[in-house]
Amino acid sequence: MFRTWRIGRIFGVPTELHWSFLLVPAAIFFYAYHPQTGLRWTQVQWWSGISALLFLFVLIHELGHALTARARGVHAEKIVLFPLGGGALIPEEPARTFDQVLIYAAGPLANILLAVVALPLLLWQPNGAYLLRFYLNPFGNLVVLPSLTEQLLGITLAVNAVLAIGNLLPAYPLDGGRILRAVLRGALGERRATVVTTLLGIVVGGGLIGLSFYLGDPLLGLSALFIVSFSTIELNRGWQRRRLSRSELDDVLRPVGTPRLYAADPVFRARALFSGTDAKVLPVYDNYNQLSGFVEREVLQREAVREHPVSFYYEAEFITGRRDDNLLELTERIVAANVYGAAIYEAGEVVGFVFTEDVIRLLDRSRRRFYKRFKAPASP
Numbered sequence: 611m612f613r614t615w616r617i618g619r620i621f622g623v624p625t626e627l628h629w630s631f632l633l634v635p636a637a638i639f640f641y642a643y644h645p646q647t648g649l650r651w652t653q654v655q656w657w658s659g660i661s662a663l664l665f666l667f668v669l670i671h672e673l674g675h676a677l678t679a680r681a682r683g684v685h686a687e688k689i690v691l692f693p694l695g696g697g698a699l700i701p702e703e704p705a706r707t708f709d710q711v712l713i714y715a716a717g718p719l720a721n722i723l724l725a726v727v728a729l730p731l732l733l734w735q736p737n738g739a740y741l742l743r744f745y746l747n748p749f750g751n752l753v754v755l756p757s758l759t760e761q762l763l764g765i766t767l768a769v770n771a772v773l774a775i776g777n778l779l780p781a782y783p784l785d786g787g788r789i790l791r792a793v794l795r796g797a798l799g800e801r802r803a804t805v806v807t808t809l810l811g812i813v814v815g816g817g818l819i820g821l822s823f824y825l826g827d828p829l830l831g832l833s834a835l836f837i838v839s840f841s842t843i844e845l846n847r848g849w850q851r852r853r854l855s856r857s858e859l860d861d862v863l864r865p866v867g868t869p870r871l872y873a874a875d876p877v878f879r880a881r882a883l884f885s886g887t888d889a890k891v892l893p894v895y896d897n898y899n900q901l902s903g904f905v906e907r908e909v910l911q912r913e914a915v916r917e918h919p920v921s922f923y924y925e926a927e928f929i930t931g932r933r934d935d936n937l938l939e940l941t942e943r944i945v946a947a948n949v950y951g952a953a954i955y956e957a958g959e960v961v962g963f964v965f966t967e968d969v970i971r972l973l974d975r976s977r978r979r980f981y982k983r984f985k986a987p988a989s990p
């Protein structure tokens with residue numbers, strides 16, 4: 611899914627190609643093939659050239675973000691290019707709103723610059739005005755046969771205009787949505803600014819899906835679908851963060867169970883302990899009664915040999931927390947460490963465990979309550 615290839619450093623920024631770029635030559639050959647004449651090589655050349663141009667414009671857009679970030683003292687980790695767009699990975703936002711806006715605006719500005727250069731050059735050509743009118747009316751017919759120069763200038767103008775306007779739409783996760791969020795953050799705070807821009811993402815993305823049907827444009831539909839799903843994910847993440855920051859750690863704390871499971875115990879004993887609980891993981895102790903890791907119910911059911919010791923199947927990785935830790939921060943640490951959960955200590959003793967499965971269950975429970983509140987008839 612996330613497989614990429616490094617193609618080099620451009621102005622010092624590592625640049626990678628996503629695997630789905632392999633679909634581009636496949637699509638070109640598919641469209642250039644004609645049952646009667648076979649593969650039409652002029653078509654292959656033409657579409658390869660167009661793809662290379664598109665790639666270049668997207669790259670310039672992302673370089674706009676990455677180089678501006680660097681100029682404002684923020685680390686730009688890399689650029690990843692997809693067939694339909696790209697992304698500049700900038701892990702940390704600068705502190706000042708002005709710098710944030712500048713970084714997000716720099717991508718579309720680079721495209722505007724290219725379009726502004728291409729426009730007079732195109733109008734200067736004999737058929738330039740016809741071509742421009744053709745681009746402005748998606749249902750019109752082109753009455754002239756433009757030269758190669760005219761076509762290239764026309765494509766430069768059209769593609770960069772679409773990239774600039776499309777990315778400036780005020781909807782998360784587009785540049786326009788990120789600019790809006792950065793500006794709103796000052797007035798509304800992080801949470802409300804995220805809610806506003808992600809809801810806009812869902813509305814604008816939904817509108818674009820409708821437009822893609824109207825124009826018969828599957829690529830627009832696909833991009834719009836991305837906008838809707840990214841916005842939904844970010845909206846949901848914001849809601850989860852709020853829920854967790856308001857929850858108590860005790861809401862999900864599993865007390866230390868008795869009897870204890872030891873690393874040297876056989877698998878059948880662990881299975882017996884599991885059957886007495888609904889937990890998906892159990893803590894495993896060493897001979898000194900110190901916590902040494904966790905074992906997963908599913909692993910023991912699937913592949914374990916009855917007489918083997920539990921130590922063959924358990925994971926020694928976990929993090930530790932304190933009882934007065936904030937649940938949101940603890941969950942973020944568990945996710946970042948990619949472990950089952952955390953052992954919670956109080957006064958030097960393990961008092962219980964927080965497992966991701968319990969945090970997810972807590973979120974599911976409040977989601978159901980949340981929906982129920984909407985579905986319930988208004989009280990008189």
Ligand SMILES: [Zn+2]
Binds near residue numbers: 671675717777
């Ligand atoms: Zn951008």
